[in-house]
Amino acid sequence: MKNLLIVLLLISNAVYAQYENFEIDALVSPKQDGIILTVGGPEADVQGFTNWSIQLAVDALPAEGGTVKLDPGTFELKDGVRLRSNIHLTGSGEETILKRGRGYKSRLIDDADYAELKLMVEDASGFEPGMSVQIWDGPQSGCWNVSAATITDIQDNVIYIDKYLIRDYNADDDGWVSNAGSGVLVYEAENVLVSNLVIDGDKEHNEKMDGCNGGGIAILKSKNVTIEHVHVKDFNGEGITWQITENVTVQHCEIEGSGNIGLHPGTGSPKSKILNNNVHHNTVDGMFICWRVHHSVVKDNQFHHNGRHGICTGHKDSDVVFENNHVFENGSDGVNLRQENDRNSPHRNTFINNLVENNGQSGEGYGFAVYSEPQDLVLKDNIIRDTGKGTQKAAVFLLEKVPKVKMEGNEISGHPEGKLVVK
Secondary structure, eight states: OHHHHHHHHHHHHHHHTTTOOOOBOSOOOEETTEEEEEEESTTSSEEOSBHHHHHHHHHHSOTTOEEEEEOSEEEEESSOEEEOTTEEEEOOGGGEEEEEOOOOEEEBSSOBOTTOOEEEBSOOTTOOTTOEEEEEOSSSOSGGGSEEEEEEEEETTEEEESSOOSSOBOGGGTOEEEOOOOSEEEESOEEEEEEEEEEEOOGGGSOOOOTTTOOSEEEESOEEEEEEEEEEESOSSOSEEEESOEEEEEESOEEEOOSSOSEEEESSOOSOEEESOEEESOSSOSEEOOTTOOSEEEESOEEESOSSOSEEEOTTOOSEEEESOEEESOSSOSEEEOOOOTTTSOOSOEEESOEEESOOTTSOBOSEEEOSOOSSOEEESOEEEOOSOOOBOOSEEEOTTSOOOEEESOEEEOOTTOSEEEO
8 A cells, every 4th residue: 555655646746746846755654543644844745835735645545545634834725625535634733724825816808608618818827727716707606606616727818627617607797717716625525524724715815705616615515524623714705615415514613704604504415513613703694504404403602793693594494403502792683594485494493502692783683583484493491682782682583474483491681672573
């Protein structure tokens, strides 16, 4: 196995040499707990502090997987680190920082068509091969309408990419290309663990990234993925996003300063476990639970000082237990069940033993605001309070058409409009 890995590393070195100069230590050996490749400093198996040096180690591991261990230091990311099945990517704690490189964007000067693999831009000088890109225009600037790819070549002002465009993008309709990309990307993989590192999105110098295609950590079409002891900060997009997944666990993480949402579980992601995280100071919601996130657990988290809601849930997000969370001092509602009809509302959700206080910091809000029509909504043994700030107007807001909510054992105090508002 050692000789095979050395050969793979040397072959991969030829592929990645155009991006980075680094040396490879020949002493690569299997460990008792699986093969471990180290990346970073002069004693590492793969030397270098970029995404390409990390990717080289990931790609060198055998199909049965192994561990990539990152040294302390700052790794510059011009593309996301792409993980496949059975990989553990781990850092050395807060001293290991994966930081997005400086952002760049240019206008399309020719239409970029569906299934095309090239982009003609006004100025390609800030792009380079191996760099991530996202492509959009005015009408197609969000979620599944945005294309994401990696640059394979550049000829003058023509950029070639590795993935077919998923829409027609019109140059005359505000068409753009930027080098926005994820920090870590898990795509069509299973049995993956990311732990003990920091992802710095350098929000001030990077274009916003669409959250359905990427994030500080993005998990797409995957299952059995765990993110733990990771600090995602200042990513201009979503801190951690997972879409079309199963059995994703995010635990003991801190997500702060995102340009959009802190945590975004969505698009049919059952059996999510969101445990012991600190999610704060994100531009929109602390956590936006999107479509069809069901049979999941949200427990022992803090959601605070986010721009809009602490927790927002909606379309078919059913059979979720929210337990022992502290939701406080968010801009609008502590917990928001957004507008859905009776068929698509978030049914059979239980909120138990949560502390929801002093939300509405942007001017007004409620502890719980129910704008959908959920069946079997339970609020039990929660503390819902305003401690004299007067921003959390009422403990619970309900539309008149909301079915009966089971409320028992809650401690409610301090709201200027009382315990319950029905309109």
